[in-house]
Amino acid sequence: MTQLLKARAGHITVDMEKTALAEGLSPESVRAAVAAGTVVIPRNKVRGEIDSCAIGKDLRTKVNALIGTSGDRDDQDMEVRKLRIAVAAGADGIMDLSTGGDIDGMRRRSLSTVSVPVGSVPVYQAATRAMERDGGIVAMTPEDMFAAIEAQAADGVDFMAIHCALNFGVLDRLRKTGRVTDIVSRGGALLTGWMLHNQRENPLFEQFDRVLAILKDYDVTLSLGDAIRPGCIADSLDGAQVQGLLVAGDLVRRARAAGVQVMVEGPGHVPMHHVEATIQLQKSLCHDAPYFVLGTLATDVAPGYDHLTSAVGGALAGAAGADFICYVTPAEHLGLPTEEDVHAGVIAARVAAHAADLAKGVRGSWEKDRRMAQARADHDWAAQVELALDPEKIRDHLRCQGEGGACRLCGADCAVNIGLAYLAGGPSV
């Protein structure tokens, strides 16, 4: 049985208990949320024990990092280092998006390196195989796609981004709408090319029940890939995007009925004043399924700083109800990230996620900031190290400059101390 089916049967799993403990909730409320589908806990049943990463309503906003080889950069050791850096920096989940070299080998290394849930996009591997075998992605067969899903599920992948919500209806709407940057999702683009070339419906949509059967066998959480996510501010909330959400909502219902945990992926490029509407629409159309957003990026014009544009968007998205924030690195739109970019991306996403948690009033979030404020007032550096999102930054500072003590320039007549003593209730001088 999947987590979802167990929850429905009234059974509280180890993962639900761990979630309840970590989030300060009752195990029963976690069970009820998993049963309702508003929370997912991705863990493949062959994976063994991992750090539970529950995603959804009333929970801490979680952060995901992406790694993976590509045809241009196939260095597994580097990707393993990135994995370690991402998890050490606080990523709650990671996705292996490899498309270069030994994809199976890389995925198995990812699964054995980290103790957080691992996600993948199986169609990348299917397309890579078809390209190697037949010289083109359009030669990929539906069997290639299902074989990749099955093989990756059997390896222990915990959640899979699968672009099931793309069909000819959505593509027609895209054509009529007229976008600036038609499709920017890699998986979406591959499938679109395949569909148009072969004049066939997307097999992942057409044979959705077959997808569900595999995922159910292994208790893989379905992450409905956002093939049609807007790739620029100008395309945000257009007819094509909303059509895709309508289809996704229908598939959410079917996945739940089949006992498969499901979340929905979202944009991308969204101006700040579209963020709340985007989230509300997803929650409404997709029956409160957890929302996994890429960013969102608040402007298109900052390549080199997209960890910042996405921190802005991610904070707003999280505050409006997004549950899982995929990091964006400074290398986005320019190339493959380095280890340093991965670290910067994870921390920026965590700043956004925590700001969102304060806005949502997530249990325990305000207490951390209150303690940090007190530590600052008390010049308590040890407490500041403990509370900082990246303790290493403060440790570096202390190593270089010491704790510095209070300024003694004015001696006993320090104006600041006089003022503070009075505010603390002391007599005037």
Add this chain to the structure above:
Amino acid sequence: MTRPVGTLPLYQALTEARRRSGAAVRMTVDDLFAVIEKQAADGVDFLALHCATNRQTVESARRSGRTDHLVSYGGSHLVGWMVYHERENPLYEYFDRLLAICRQYDVTLSLADGWRPGCMADSLDVPQIQEMVILGELVQQARAAGVQVMVKGPGHVPLTQIRSTVTLQKRLCTGAPYFVFGPLVTDLAPGYDHVNAAIGGAVSAWAGADFLCYVTAVEHLRLPDRQEVREGVVAARIAAHAADLTRNPAAWQWDYDMSCARKALDWQKQLALAIDPERATSLRQARSADSGDTCAMCGKFCAMKVVAQYLGKEAAVC
């Protein structure tokens, strides 16, 4: 330097008093006004002065019990000065004298908030609001005296309180421009406060703030180096532009042009349009030098390329 230059004259007055008489708190009223006059005469364009940090706000702060009482350098010294001398803040008591100087040199007055909250827990608390009410009165007086005036703001503000903060300032200060410091949306990000401030700055400006003061990555840790200054400025510019997208349809053109360049895989244009072309160019070189017309991120699976091929449009549709 062709940009307006602002200062905080109180800093110089405090430092000179300490050098002369051993403690900053021995600064006299005339010392302070002499420095203000001198800086105005030198050509400073806007002066930040904590005119509303008065006795009434000190008493209300004393009763209210803050977590971090004072995080404004000028504000904390002024409060100490008032307590030590048992006197009113001279910038409040002799506000007319200040206005006369500002008017003479056409210096814009930037009314600083000595009680700006220094943590999430203190946001929108009694001292901040008491001071804002008084700031509103001073705005009217400055305008009546023919002096340009703006108001400074926080600081540390949770996302959910930003809109209220800006709305309140606009109402109490009768629409005076709002010059905010960040704001930061969490207290937990030392080492990354430029990221933190970009979030708060974007939302503040969306809500109506007009002037964003940058915050560098090392705020709360040390003084910034050149690289940190550069990143701080770009982070604030990103926030400002993200907000302009919500406020001004004309701001969309830049993003539109960038998106068209992306669609066309026109790298020269993308790099030229980037908010920091130098950094975008060096990152592209370091991360994708060998990737031809695509980039190393997706390589042969470049979505733009694949889709352009099958949607029956050439790459350059814009």
